[in-house]
Amino acid sequence: MPDITCIGRYWPGDSPIHRMDARAKLLLSLAVMAIAFVAQTFCSLAVVAVFVTGLFVLSGIPLGSALRSIVPLIFIVVITALLNVLFVQTGDVVAHWWVITITTGGIRMAFFIALRLVILLLAMSLLTLTTPTLDITDAFEYLLGPFRRFGLPAHELSMMMGLALRFMPLFVGELTTIYRAQVSRGAVLSKWRVSTLTALLVPLFTSAFRHAETLSAAMDARCYHGADGRTRLHPLSYTSLDRNGVIAVALLLALTVAANFLPL
Amino acid sequence: MRVAFEQVSYSYRKADPAEAKGGRGLRRGKAKERATASEQALGRAEWGADPNERWALRDVSFVVEPGEFLGLAGHTGSGKSTLIQHMNGLLHPTQGRVLVDGRDLADKSWAQQCRGSVGLVFQYPEHQLFAPTVAQDVAFGPRNLGLSGDELDARVRQALERVHLDVGEVGGRSPFELSGGQQRRVAFAGVLAMDPQVLVLDEPVAGLDPVAREDFLALIAELHAGGMSVVMASHNMDDLARLCDRILVLNGGSAFALGSPEDVFSQGEALRSIGLDVPPAQRMAEQLRAEGFALPRALYDTESLAEDLAPQLGGSAAPAFGRKEGACA
Amino acid sequence: MDDKAVAHPGLAGVPASAGAPGLAGASGELVGAFGSVGTSGDAGCAPGEMPRATDGTAVDFDGIRFTYDGEAFVLDGIDLSVPEGQFLCILGGNGSGKSTLARHINALLLPDEGQVTVLGWSTDDPRCTFDIRSHAGMVFQNPDDQLVASVVENDVAFGPENLGVAPDELQRRVIEALGNVGLQGFDLRETTALSGGQKQRVAIAGVLAMRPRILVLDEATAMLDPRGRKGLMRLARELNEQGLTVVMITHFMDEAAQADRVVVLEVGRVVADGDPDAVLSDPARLESMSLDVPFVASLAVALRKRGVDVAVHVQPDLLKEELCALRSSR
Numbered sequence: 001m002p003d004i005t006c007i008g009r010y011w012p013g014d015s016p017i018h019r020m021d022a023r024a025k026l027l028l029s030l031a032v033m034a035i036a037f038v039a040q041t042f043c044s045l046a047v048v049a050v051f052v053t054g055l056f057v058l059s060g061i062p063l064g065s066a067l068r069s070i071v072p073l074i075f076i077v078v079i080t081a082l083l084n085v086l087f088v089q090t091g092d093v094v095a096h097w098w099v100i101t102i103t104t105g106g107i108r109m110a111f112f113i114a115l116r117l118v119i120l121l122l123a124m125s126l127l128t129l130t131t132p133t134l135d136i137t138d139a140f141e142y143l144l145g146p147f148r149r150f151g152l153p154a155h156e157l158s159m160m161m162g163l164a165l166r167f168m169p170l171f172v173g174e175l176t177t178i179y180r181a182q183v184s185r186g187a188v189l190s191k192w193r194v195s196t197l198t199a200l201l202v203p204l205f206t207s208a209f210r211h212a213e214t215l216s217a218a219m220d221a222r223c224y225h226g227a228d229g230r231t232r233l234h235p236l237s238y239t240s241l242d243r244n245g246v247i248a249v250a251l252l253l254a255l256t257v258a259a260n261f262l263p264l
Numbered sequence: 265m266r267v268a269f270e271q272v273s274y275s276y277r278k279a280d281p282a283e284a285k286g287g288r289g290l291r292r293g294k295a296k297e298r299a300t301a302s303e304q305a306l307g308r309a310e311w312g313a314d315p316n317e318r319w320a321l322r323d324v325s326f327v328v329e330p331g332e333f334l335g336l337a338g339h340t341g342s343g344k345s346t347l348i349q350h351m352n353g354l355l356h357p358t359q360g361r362v363l364v365d366g367r368d369l370a371d372k373s374w375a376q377q378c379r380g381s382v383g384l385v386f387q388y389p390e391h392q393l394f395a396p397t398v399a400q401d402v403a404f405g406p407r408n409l410g411l412s413g414d415e416l417d418a419r420v421r422q423a424l425e426r427v428h429l430d431v432g433e434v435g436g437r438s439p440f441e442l443s444g445g446q447q448r449r450v451a452f453a454g455v456l457a458m459d460p461q462v463l464v465l466d467e468p469v470a471g472l473d474p475v476a477r478e479d480f481l482a483l484i485a486e487l488h489a490g491g492m493s494v495v496m497a498s499h500n501m502d503d504l505a506r507l508c509d510r511i512l513v514l515n516g517g518s519a520f521a522l523g524s525p526e527d528v529f530s531q532g533e534a535l536r537s538i539g540l541d542v543p544p545a546q547r548m549a550e551q552l553r554a555e556g557f558a559l560p561r562a563l564y565d566t567e568s569l570a571e572d573l574a575p576q577l578g579g580s581a582a583p584a585f586g587r588k589e590g591a592c593a
Numbered sequence: 594m595d596d597k598a599v600a601h602p603g604l605a606g607v608p609a610s611a612g613a614p615g616l617a618g619a620s621g622e623l624v625g626a627f628g629s630v631g632t633s634g635d636a637g638c639a640p641g642e643m644p645r646a647t648d649g650t651a652v653d654f655d656g657i658r659f660t661y662d663g664e665a666f667v668l669d670g671i672d673l674s675v676p677e678g679q680f681l682c683i684l685g686g687n688g689s690g691k692s693t694l695a696r697h698i699n700a701l702l703l704p705d706e707g708q709v710t711v712l713g714w715s716t717d718d719p720r721c722t723f724d725i726r727s728h729a730g731m732v733f734q735n736p737d738d739q740l741v742a743s744v745v746e747n748d749v750a751f752g753p754e755n756l757g758v759a760p761d762e763l764q765r766r767v768i769e770a771l772g773n774v775g776l777q778g779f780d781l782r783e784t785t786a787l788s789g790g791q792k793q794r795v796a797i798a799g800v801l802a803m804r805p806r807i808l809v810l811d812e813a814t815a816m817l818d819p820r821g822r823k824g825l826m827r828l829a830r831e832l833n834e835q836g837l838t839v840v841m842i843t844h845f846m847d848e849a850a851q852a853d854r855v856v857v858l859e860v861g862r863v864v865a866d867g868d869p870d871a872v873l874s875d876p877a878r879l880e881s882m883s884l885d886v887p888f889v890a891s892l893a894v895a896l897r898k899r900g901v902d903v904a905v906h907v908q909p910d911l912l913k914e915e916l917c918a919l920r921s922s923r
Binding site: 269334339340341391425443444445470471473474477493499502541544545547548551553555556566567569570571576577578579580581582583584 | 643686687688767788789814815818819820821844883884885888889891892895896898899900902903909913917918919923
C-alpha cells in the first residue's frame with residue numbers, strides 16, 4: 001500500500017467514490033466542509049463525522065490509514081485547540097495559573113473545534129486519496145473554464161497544480177537528502193543560523209530549476225502546446241453516482257441543521 | 265578510527281523505542297546503558313515477528329579497521345544507503361549498535377563529535393552546494409565545528425588542494441559557474457575540510473563520464489594512501505576489485521559476503537544468483553576456465569588474464585619488448 | 594505556442610488510423626508499412642501529412658553548426674545521415690556536443706548553420722515541428738524529469754493527448770505501449786513508487802504511445818543501476834528489431850558495442866563513424882578521445898602485446914570463440 005503520509009498520494013481502488021466524477025467530488029467535498037461549519041453542536045457535528053466515516057468505508061480506505069494521512073497537518077489542530085483552551089473564557093473555571101485561566105467552556109470549545117478540523121482534513125484527504133491528481137486538476141480546469149474569457153489561464157494553472165502535486169513527494173525526498181547531507185557537515189538545526197537555512201533551501205531551489213529545465217524540454221518533446229486540441233484519457237463525465245452524491249450531501253445538510261436544534 | 269557494526273538491524277516503520285519517548289536526557293541515559301551493556305542486553309527480535317515491519321538492514325555485523333578501504337556492493341534496495349547513514353549517526357539502528365572507537369553512536373553527544381571525523385559524501389554531492397562562493401561552501405563544515413579566522417581559511421585551502429583545485433582560482437567564484445566535475449570536487453572538499461579520519465562515499469562516481477571517473481577514483485585512492493579509511497558503495501565491480509581491501513556484499517538488507525576481492529569475486533555463481541556479477545575480466549576467466557583453459561588465480565584483471573592466457577595460445581607471459589601496441593585488426 | 598496550435602487545425606482529432614506507420618501492435622508485426630507516404634512536394638509540410646522521405650532516411654544532418662552563446666561552436670560541421678531501422682550509437686566525452694546534436698533531431702534546438710531533416714521534414718519549418726516531435730520521440734537522462742503525472746497511465750497518455758487523439762484510441766495506445774515496454778498491468782501504479790529503470794520504461798512507453806518512427810535515448814541509462822541499464826538496452830534492441838530507428842547517446846562502451854553503427858563526436862565534429870568493431874577496437878585512439886575502452890578490446894590488445902595474434906573484438910562472445918579456436922588449432 002502506498003505511503004500515505006504525503007499530500008498528492010493516491011490510493012488506487014474501484015469504489016463508488018473512486019468512480020465519481022472529479023468535478024462532482026471537488027464541489028461536494030467543499031460542500032461537506034461547509035456543512036461542517038453549519039454544525040453548531042456536538043450532535044450535529046457527530047452527524048457530519050458519521051457521514052465522513054461512512055464515505056471512507058464506502059471508498060474502501062481504512063479509517064486508520066486515513067487518520068494517518070492527516071498526521072502531517074495535525075499541528076494545525078493542536079494549535080487551534082490550544083488557543084481555544086487558553087482564550088475562551090466561559091463556564092466554570094477549572095484551573096488558574098498566573099494570567100492563564102482554563103474554563104470548561106474553553107475545553108469544550110477546543111474539543112469541538114478540533115473535531116471539526118479533523119473532519120475538514122479528512123474530507124480533503126478523501127478527495128486526494130480517491131482522485132488521481134490529474135483528474136483533480138482537470139476538474140479545476142473545467143470549473144474555472146468559464147473564467148477564461150476574463151483572462152484567467154485556467155489550463156495553465158491546472159497544469160501547474162498537477163505538476164506541483166506530482167513533484168511534491170520527490171521534493172520531500174530531496175529535502176530529506178539535503179538535510180542529511182548538511183547535517184553530516186555538522187549543521188545543527190536547533191542552532192538557528194541563516195547559513196543553515198540557506199544550506200537547506202538553496203539546494204532545493206537549484207534542484208527545482210534543474211528539474212524544470214529538463215521537464216519543459218521533455219514536455220515540448222511530447223508536443224505539449226497548451227490546452228488547444230488537447231484530449232483526455234479519462235474525460236470527465238457525470239453519472240448517476242454523482243447525482244446520488246448530490247442527494248446524499250443534501251440530506252446531510254438537512255440532518256445537520258436539524259441536529260443543531262437537539263439539546264446536546 | 266575504528267567503526268564497528270554489531271548485529272545492526274534497521275526498520276523503516278518503527279523508530280528506536282527509546283527515542284520515541286521523552287527528551288534528550290532520557291535518550292542519553294538509554295544510550296549510556298546500551299554502551300555498557302553486554303551482548304545479551306541487545307535483545308535480538310525474532311524475524312517475522314511483525315510482518316508489517318520493513319527491515320532495511322538485518323543483523324549486519326562488520327568492522328572497518330583504521331586505514332582500511334572497504335567496498336560496499338549490492339543492488340538498489342539492498343540496504344547500502346541505509347547502512348551508510350548509520351556510519352555517522354544519521355540513522356540509529358532499531359536493534360544492535362554502531363560503535364565508533366568503542367563508543368556507541370546512539371549517544372547523541374558522541375555522534376555530534378563524530379560528525380567531523382566520519383565524513384559522509386552522498387550521491388551527486390554537487391546537488392547540495394549552496395553558498396555564494398566556493399570558499400564559503402567549503403568553509404561550512406569546519407565552521408560548524410567551531411573553527412574561524414586563519415585556521416578556517418587554512419582548512420579551506422588545504423581541502424581544495426586535496427581535490428586538486430586552487431583556492432585562488434575558484435575560491436571566489438560561484439559554485440554554480442563550475443563544470444559538473446569541478447562542482448563535485450568542491451562538494452568533496454567541503455567534507456574533507458572537516459578533516460575526517462573515515463571517508464564514507466555513496467557511489468562517488470555516479471553520472472560521471474569516463475575521464476572524470478578515473479580522475480575521481482584516483483583521487484579517492486590517493487586519499488586512502490594518505491591514511492584515510494574509506495568506505496565506498498558502488499555498482500561497479502571492477503572499481504571495487506581494484507581499490508578495496510575488503511568488500512561487503514549486501515542482499516536484501518543482510519550481509520551476503522564479506523572478504524577480500526579474491527574471496528568475494530571467486531563466488532561468481534552466488535553473486536549472479538542475487539543479481540550482481542563479477543568484474544568483466546573475472547567473468548571472462550570463468551567462461552574460459554569452463555572451456556578448459558588453465559586459469560588458476562582467484563581473481564583476474566585484464567593484464568593478469570592476458571598473462572596466463574598468452575602461453576596457452578602461443579604467446580609469452582610477458583609483453584614482448586618493442587612490439588607495437590595493438591591497433592585495429 | 595498559440596500560432597502553432599492554429600496552424601494545425603487538422604491535428605486535433607486526427608484519429609490514429611491503422612495506416613499510420615510506426616510501432617507494432619500487440620502481435621508484433623508492423624501496423625502500416627514504411628513507404629506509405631504522401632507526395633513529396635516542395636511546399637513545406639502540410640499538417641497531418643505522412644512523412645515525406647521515401648529514400649529511407651530517418652535523420653539527415655547537413656553541415657550543422659551550432660552555438661549556445663555565440664562564441665564557442667558546440668557543433669562544428671556535422672554531416673551525418675541515419676537510415677531508417679538503424680541502431681545508431683553516438684559516443685563522445687564531456688563537451689563533445691552529443692546531447693546538443695540529439696536535441697536537433699526533435700527540433701528542441703535549431704542549427705545556426707546547415708539543415709536538419711527528419712523523415713523528410715525540415716526542423717527549420719515551424720509547421721512541421723509537431724510532426725517531427727511525434728515521429729521522433731526522446732527519452733532523457735533523469736527518469737524523474739519526464740514524468741508529468743502521478744499515475745502511470747496518465748503519463749503515458751500525455752503525448753497522444755497533446756496530439757488530440759480520441760479517448761478510446763488513447764486507452765488502446767496506453768495498454769499497447771505499456772505492453773511493448775514490459776510493464777503490463779502497471780497502468781494504475783503511482784509513478785513516484787517506481788524504480789529508476791521502471792520510470793525510464795514508462796517514459797519510453799509515453800514516447801511509443803505517439804507512434805514514433807525514431808527513438809532518441811539521451812544518456813537514458815546514465816542514472817540507472819546495472820540491472821536497469823541492461824533491461825533498458827534489451828528493450829531498445831527489441832524495439833529496433835521491430836523496425837524503430839534508435840539513436841542512442843551514451844558514454845558506456847558496452848552499450849555502444851551492441852549498436853549497428855557507432856559515431857564518435859569530439860569537440861563538435863565527427864571523428865569516427867563505422868561499425869562497433871572498427872571504431873572501438875583502437876584503445877589508444879579511444880583514450881585520446883576521452884572515452885572508456887571496452888574490456889574485451891583491452892584484453893585483445895594485451896594478448897597481442899604478448900604475441901597472440903587475435904583480432905580485436907568488442908563482443909565478449911566473439912573473443913571467447915576466437916580464443917577457443919586458436920587453442921584447438923595448436
